[in-house]
Amino acid sequence: MTGFEKTPGWLDWYAGPSRPEFRLPEGAVDAHCHVFGPGEEFPYAPERKYTPCDASKDQLFALRDHLGLTRNVVVQATCHGADNTAMVDALRASGGRARGVATLRRDVTDAEVRELHEAGVRGVRFNFVRRLVDAAPQQDLLDIVERIAPYGWHVVVYFEAADLPDLRDFFLSIPVPLVIDHMGRPDTAKDPDGPDFEAFLDFLRARPDIWCKVTCPERLTVSGPPALDGERRAYRDVVPFARRVVEEFPDRVLWGTDWPHPNLTDHMPDDGLLVDFVPHIAPTPELRRRLLVDNPTRLYWPEAD
Ligand SMILES: O=C(O)c1cc(C(=O)O)oc(=O)c1
Numbered sequence: 001m002t003g004f005e006k007t008p009g010w011l012d013w014y015a016g017p018s019r020p021e022f023r024l025p026e027g028a029v030d031a032h033c034h035v036f037g038p039g040e041e042f043p044y045a046p047e048r049k050y051t052p053c054d055a056s057k058d059q060l061f062a063l064r065d066h067l068g069l070t071r072n073v074v075v076q077a078t079c080h081g082a083d084n085t086a087m088v089d090a091l092r093a094s095g096g097r098a099r100g101v102a103t104l105r106r107d108v109t110d111a112e113v114r115e116l117h118e119a120g121v122r123g124v125r126f127n128f129v130r131r132l133v134d135a136a137p138q139q140d141l142l143d144i145v146e147r148i149a150p151y152g153w154h155v156v157v158y159f160e161a162a163d164l165p166d167l168r169d170f171f172l173s174i175p176v177p178l179v180i181d182h183m184g185r186p187d188t189a190k191d192p193d194g195p196d197f198e199a200f201l202d203f204l205r206a207r208p209d210i211w212c213k214v215t216c217p218e219r220l221t222v223s224g225p226p227a228l229d230g231e232r233r234a235y236r237d238v239v240p241f242a243r244r245v246v247e248e249f250p251d252r253v254l255w256g257t258d259w260p261h262p263n264l265t266d267h268m269p270d271d272g273l274l275v276d277f278v279p280h281i282a283p284t285p286e287l288r289r290r291l292l293v294d295n296p297t298r299l300y301w302p303e304a305d
Contacts, residue, residue, distance in 0.1 A: 004039040007050040011268040013059075013260035017066065018230070018272030022279050024068040025289050029296035032181070032215050032256025034077040035060055035090045042089065045081030049132055052079050055260035057090035063259055064097075067275050072098040073254075073300055075156065075181075076125055077262060078132045084116065091120040099300040101125050101156050106140040108147055117151045122300050123179065124148050128159040128167060131263075138170050149176050154211075154299070160185045161196060168203055177209040179254070179299075182216040183241060189222045192240040204249055211252040211299065214242040214281055214291070218261065218269040226266075227273035234273055242281035250290050254299070255282075 037044065038054040064072055072094065076087050082103045091100045101123040102116050126141050127133045145155060155174050158181035159167055171178060184200045191197070204210050217235035218227060227234035246253050255278060257271050282288040297304055 004044055004051050006053050009265040011264050012053045013055055014268045014270050017270050020067060020272045020275035022276045025293050027070045028292040029071045030069045030256045031073040031254040031296040032075055032213050033072055033259045034075055035086050042086035044079045045083055047081050048079040050079055050263060052262055057093055074098050075101045076103040088119045104144050106143050113147050123154045123156050125156040128163055145174055154179055161187060172206055179211040181213055183214055186241050188220050188237045188241060192244055212245050213254045214245055215256045216258050217277055227269040239280050246282050246287055250287055253291050254296050255291050
């Protein structure tokens with residue numbers, strides 16, 4: 001009993017995922033996942049916009065091993081605000097097999113950034129999705145960038161496709177590498193070769209240090225079918241979008257499960273089937289090795305590259 005009550009309609013993560021048919025290459029990284037609490041040990045932030053179910057580091061590491069992954073990048077979830085202790089606890093318990101992305105406030109001190117770096121944090125996340133956070137002023141974010149730049153960190157940005165035109169110039173003014181969450185959330189009911197997704201690709205072309213996570217087909221799909229009950233044709237509407245990114249930017253794409261899949265109310269995917277989705281978006285062994293192993297290792301474990 002944690003004293004926290006899940007947001008109504010919130011779906012728990014999928015227990016007992018299937019074992020993927022696709023065998024992940026040696027050293028594969030889940031470059032986008034989260035821990036939630038447990039709330040009793042790591043309380044959710046007062047300013048959060050949802051209350052999740054608990055999803056602990058041990059459960060995350062068990063999923064890693066079950067799916068055949070080697071490492072995790074644990075991204076600070078908005079339900080923990082700028083209190084990074086649950087995420088840092090996961091990094092410290094991972095024996096070097098997890099790196100992290102933090103949320104910081106403008107008044108963060110150099111000593112705090114250094115401590116996060118020593119724990120394995122390598123990026124800061126700026127979130128512009130209104131249902132998740134009230135966005136901070138852009139000047140505050142640039143002040144944070146000044147703090148993290150000396151450590152070689154990058155900035156992870158989460159935004160909706162419709163907001164890219166307004167945010168593009170701000171993003172391009174950030175003087176450290178950028179990593180885009182969930183492919184910039186395209187509307188997959190639209191044409192993957194149409195002007196909206198072309199504008200996103202054009203943004204990626206604007207600088208060679210903009211990376212893109214080809215994640216979350218379960219969030220982006222419009223026509224499904226869901227990755228459940230052994231479905232082999234899950235989320236086919238998302239494939240052409242992700243594949244365009246993987247094929248044009250093979251050296252700066254990242255993949256992750258997004259476990260425990262915050263805020264899904266329609267269905268909760270079987271994470272084993274999410275792994276089986278990968279060969280559809282990265283059709284050759286070479287593309288898969290870069291997406292799953294080489295790229296995330298270069299960004300998060302450069303010393304092991
Ligand atoms: O789309 C979302 O609801 C979502 C939320 C969070 C978070 O709350 O941090 O992170 C994600 O990667 C995706």
